[in-house]
Amino acid sequence: MKQKPTLKVIAKELDVSVSTVSKALRDSKEIGEETKRKVKAFAKLYNYRPNNIALSLKNKKTKTLGVIIPEIVHHFFTTVISGIEHYANDKGYNVIVGLSNESFKKEVINLEMLANGSIDGFIISVAKETLSFKDFHHLSETIDQGIPIVMFDRVIDDIECDKVIVDDVKTSAKAVQKLIDGGCKNIGIISTKDYVSVGRLRTEGYKNALNANHIEIQKSRILKIDDKFNSDDNIEFLEEQIYTYFEENEVDGLFAVNELYAITAMKVARQKGLTIPDDLQVIGFTDGVLSKHAFPPLTTISQHGFEMGEESAKLLIDRLENPNEDEEPFKTIVVKTDIIDRETTKLHNPKK
Amino acid sequence: MKQKPTLKVIAKELDVSVSTVSKALRDSKEIGEETKRKVKAFAKLYNYRPNNIALSLKNKKTKTLGVIIPEIVHHFFTTVISGIEHYANDKGYNVIVGLSNESFKKEVINLEMLANGSIDGFIISVAKETLSFKDFHHLSETIDQGIPIVMFDRVIDDIECDKVIVDDVKTSAKAVQKLIDGGCKNIGIISTKDYVSVGRLRTEGYKNALNANHIEIQKSRILKIDDKFNSDDNIEFLEEQIYTYFEENEVDGLFAVNELYAITAMKVARQKGLTIPDDLQVIGFTDGVLSKHAFPPLTTISQHGFEMGEESAKLLIDRLENPNEDEEPFKTIVVKTDIIDRETTKLHNPKK
DNA sequence: CCTTACAGCTACAACGTTTTCGTGTTGATA
DNA sequence: TATCAACACGAAAACGTTGTAGCTGTAAGG
Structure with missing residues (x-):
């Protein structure tokens, strides 16, 4: 079992400083060509990859999206997740999934569990229980803490945030x-x-x-x-x-x-x-x-759940990566719908 | 927008040291009752929660499981995820989901993306393409790096790890x-x-x-x-x-x-x-x-996908939390199956 | 021969925690 | 009065990175 090497062990092995290794790998011009070559070769050999957690701590960004949905055993939600995953992965983001099981309490717990630095923003479809309780403090508090939320499908009018819905x-x-x-x-x-x-x-x-x-x-x-x-x-x-x-x-x-x-x-x-x-x-x-x-x-x-997922992820990531995020007004995207003609209706629409 | 407070700001505000705050919150007996009370009150007021990322870095544990499946728009896989989530959440773990879309390349990318410290272990059902290519280097390398893997449903005999299957x-x-x-x-x-x-x-x-x-x-x-x-x-x-x-x-x-x-x-x-x-x-x-x-x-x-998920998560978390993990032999759990009698067969089984 | 410039590298701080090891004060004891 | 334990707290290191600032040596310019 060979442990993942860190900058430190590479530095020690090559008898240079940690900073040198870091810079060499990022191709800084402060470092000489010869040294760069050595470091890179060594890093490749030992399959060095920067530790994500350390980066997250330093950058105060996790490059991870939290998705909280009522249940996952549900075709619509899974297509949405697919859409989110697709767009997010493309942008180098990971997706962490939380299930509320339509329970208010679990929704709150999930939110709090992830809001402590684990994720950069949320995409959420609210639990039925939350809707019936009309208790949205967990959502507004999260937004208050500077963590952006995108709601899809089941949205809450009173909460100001980006939304993706159908008409x-x-x-x-x-x-x-x-x-x-x-x-x-x-x-x-x-x-x-x-x-x-x-x-x-x-x-x-x-x-x-x-x-x-x-x-x-x-x-x-x-x-x-x-x-x-x-x-x-x-x-x-x-x-x-x-x-x-x-x-x-x-x-x-x-x-x-x-x-x-x-x-x-x-x-x-x-x-x-x-x-x-x-x-x-x-x-x-x-x-x-x-x-x-x-x-x-x-x-x-x-x-078009897939599209709703993509749009949600796009909205969220745009906001995350936009430096002047606070000023940006909240958007509500209305995804178009289509009637798919099958065999339980008589009048068939000629257009696809 | 009130930012999440850190130990440092609490310390400064209360004019004590960071260590004191940390200890007070963890109820260390090194700290006087009076100080503890003050710190706790302040922490509660400002809704302090320890930063997960910092903890992960320090403890070298993320309390997060990586689940990689071929597709999520698939009832069996979602029930498995439900099971994983259920058990994992109970144990304080989060679940991060990666989709391979049955593609070998995406599977590899997902694995690498998460293996850099983001997760403590994997639960995976292998992509069809991977199975047909018979290229499992990404899996064995991950295990080599000390990141445990649990395979379910679609497993690979040649790879030594915990497995959850049905007979x-x-x-x-x-x-x-x-x-x-x-x-x-x-x-x-x-x-x-x-x-x-x-x-x-x-x-x-x-x-x-x-x-x-x-x-x-x-x-x-x-x-x-x-x-x-x-x-x-x-x-x-x-x-x-x-x-x-x-x-x-x-x-x-x-x-x-x-x-x-x-x-x-x-x-x-x-x-x-x-x-x-x-x-x-x-x-x-x-x-x-x-x-x-x-x-x-x-x-x-x-x-019994839900149960398979639970068993997978249990296997993984057990291994993660077991200090002498290396010695523990790999297990293969065979989850029982049931025939659910409905209406496409003639002979109905009397026992449930 | 003394500056100056620059290349090439290192030290250090910082991100937010926890933990180990001090350190100073107090009160009791020899 | 000197010694010592108990108490209440603080300083610093560590986790793995990156970026800034600083350092060293060599070569060119005056």
Whole structure:
């Protein structure tokens, strides 16, 4: 086992000073050609690499981004991480991942654990519990300490920072319009409770579309699922709620704010003898593996998670590397969405 | 914006020495009660937290684990990460994620990027390209430098380190046996090329089961998909291969080495007019979202990714925190598997 | 022969901690 | 009164870097 050599051991071995070694390796003109050659050869031979931690301490920069998300077993979030990783790695940054599991407490702990010098900035999508508690002190304190935050998808209006979102209202309206255009007369929505910003906004878009088409909004057709935590664990609970929803509502079009709701609704609908898309047309939000491989393949809205990740990382790194960061106004980037036509809707859009 | 205070500023503010502050905060009995109280109060007020980087440099420990996986947009890997995170966080460790995208080069870069002091040890599942190139110098060099590695799922026999796997051979045999017990006469397998260890082993299990039941092995029934890279991008390619496979083979039972292959095969089968499980029974490997929400829900083998993650993290952290780490022999933990009975097989196992 | 210039190198401080080893004061004891 | 332990604190080194300032020797210029 050969330990990583430090400047010191190279210096001792070559009988020069530490500074000389450091400078030689950085090709400083203060050092003679001959010495440089010797040092470089030695460094290569022993595979010298500067110690990152020491550099971080000296430069007060870790070149590491902290990403905190509700759960990682979730296609949308992983595509976002992919995007973040892609851009960050390109710029020489590492990515450290923290999971909140939708828990406020874990989110706070994660933030504090990383805010002590481990990272240069955060990219975060807020936990549902945090949203429902409306307690954002950990976020504002972090920003106060000079650590920039970028929020994506689930954002908080009251916190001033860079944000990357999709236009949930417009996009949802577009989806519902598609159902209307496809001949649906009775359109329902399966959403989340209002404290989840994206759920609220998507419901708003749903209402807007109905209004625009002079269709009366029926409250009972708006189902707001209350899953504070990991939704994958309470499939039965979800199914039950959707089942009673179908009992109480006769809909021929359904807009779901995520693919799990959509898929589950399709499953329940099938159990009730409905065929898709003939009896019921469905559109989901967020394109993931489920949508693509569902039966029938689900028409969904693609949020372009990869791009959202890239944009988030770009925003953060730009701010980190911009010397006059404080003056720079906060930006909110709205990533475009697309409807991906598959087989749960009748009207197929000709344009890709 | 109030900057994080350091020991130095606290010391200056309170007119004591840095050492006194440090000791007071760690409740050393060298310091008088009165002083301790003052220091602690001040530290609390200004929300002092020791700088992680400085600690890392001093202790030569970062309390951070590097996890390198082929892709993150993959249910199995994310469950593993969840498991790693869970155990690691519990022990006060952070997790830094690197993606190889199945590329040898990116794997090497990631490893080197993190091996310079950023992390204490690695947990890795090797890229397909690395497996096919059979070039493992980056791994052995890392171990040589005293940085421990734990491999999971896709492991390399030639490299000596801790490993976490499932018994692919036995598990696969069990799955195939289930098909046989369910009345299948002509059983096929969709696997990967042999350089992917898990593909090879699962194929072996398939053969073993047939042998044990005195069923002749027909080479044409063994389909080895050659997807060196991200398989989600070449669904069409996959479908084509499976389509021709079905043209050439009439099977009533199918074992797929991952859920994507299984789902895709079901899709193709459906197109060919087969009904599942009546005409064709299917079992997949690796339980993910796809299996659970497929139509019909797919009978699969659960690899217990979360547990694999936990075991990997445990193995790594144990080694890191064990002072006489060098002597400790390398372990290979075999995580148990379960067949999850769903609706693509006929014979349902009574025991959960 | 004395400056001056420059090349080529070294010393030192700093980043924020912890820890070891002082050091001075106090009060008790011989 | 001299000695000593206990107490409360401070100085300094160390982790691995880098950058600035300083040092040394040689050669050129006056």
